[in-house]
Amino acid sequence: MNFIFLDRPRPLSLTCIMGNRRKHSTACPRKVSEKKEQLKAFLKQKGFKSTRQRDIIVTEFLKTGEHITAEDLYRKINRKNREIGFTTVYRTLKLLTKSGFATERLFADNLTRYEPLSAEEHHDHLICLSCGSIMEFENLKMERLQEKIAEEFGFCIITHKMEFYGYCRECRDNAPA
């Protein structure tokens, strides 16, 4: 790996703007508890158990918002809850992913990041090579074009990944020649 931003401390700043409209980055408290209810129902239905750890992890994860690694989420939680282990954080994120509450993304820095999934929305990413910030966007034209291309190939898209690596407005001037 030789992306520039890998050699710097990884900031977690996350701007969330859509192609045309703006989008909420951090879920509001109402939504958080709503999601937690959904998850609880899901667990019960599957015969899984609700535990204190899961509750804490899920809460923190939903609060955090987006694009967090298992490691970072663990560290965040560990500050206040020394007894929750990395493995449990990791497994909870996997559980959330499998049950449709989160998605897993492998970025070019070879770190897997998780983000809460809000059903309908699928977005793409702009990743700044200087400050490491990850911005999201969603563009209808893009989605349509993708469908069209796939059709041309007789290809049936299940999911896609689209990432731009470059320099954000704030960092453009620092960009190497």
Add this chain to the structure above:
Amino acid sequence: MNFIFLDRPRPLSLTCIMGNRRKHSTACPRKVSEKKEQLKAFLKQKGFKSTRQRDIIVTEFLKTGEHITAEDLYRKINRKNREIGFTTVYRTLKLLTKSGFATERLFADNLTRYEPLSAEEHHDHLICLSCGSIMEFENLKMERLQEKIAEEFGFCIITHKMEFYGYCRECRDNAPA
């Protein structure tokens, strides 16, 4: 990782078709030796050395065409040249990447693949979750749209990654419901 195709033997079939025009998949012998000359010149200029191993690895790499992992290339070479080690294959691919003769791509299966780089072309990928085949495409409209989106954000794109995961024409019928 839980992509379906990871649990199957990874075939190396590579179809190479562009948005509108078709593209050569395996480089023709003329081009291979031309590239090898370029590389030799590059090495000399940098004070690096030309070695038997590098020659063999580069030849095999260029012949192979695209999207190969260091591991797979090593195995391919190792059949005929038992004395060439994995490390050297790995390092040569890195060298090719650094000197602009190849690119490195991390796909969603968490394996780094290398492919020869022919200057101008930048293409995107369609990856079949069933048979594992990787198809390439290039679409001008897409490139333009990307630029437009980036501009909206004041973002300066250095590189991008775009991958569709789904089922190819041949595998559509096997796709899970």
Add this chain to the structure above:
DNA sequence: TCCTAATTGAAAATGAATTTCATTTTCCTT
């Protein structure tokens, strides 16, 4: 309360990528 299956978490395992280091090779200089 009891019991069983699920969960937890520390530690170990995995696996790809990368580095180390002693040895060998290239190729420039004499």
Add this chain to the structure above:
DNA sequence: AAGGAAAATGAAATTCATTTTCAATTAGGA
């Protein structure tokens, strides 16, 4: 042609994120 310095090689070791193991603990239905 030698000689020598710098680069290259390759086996083995290391790294680092991710995943699994396993013994101990906990949840929650009977």
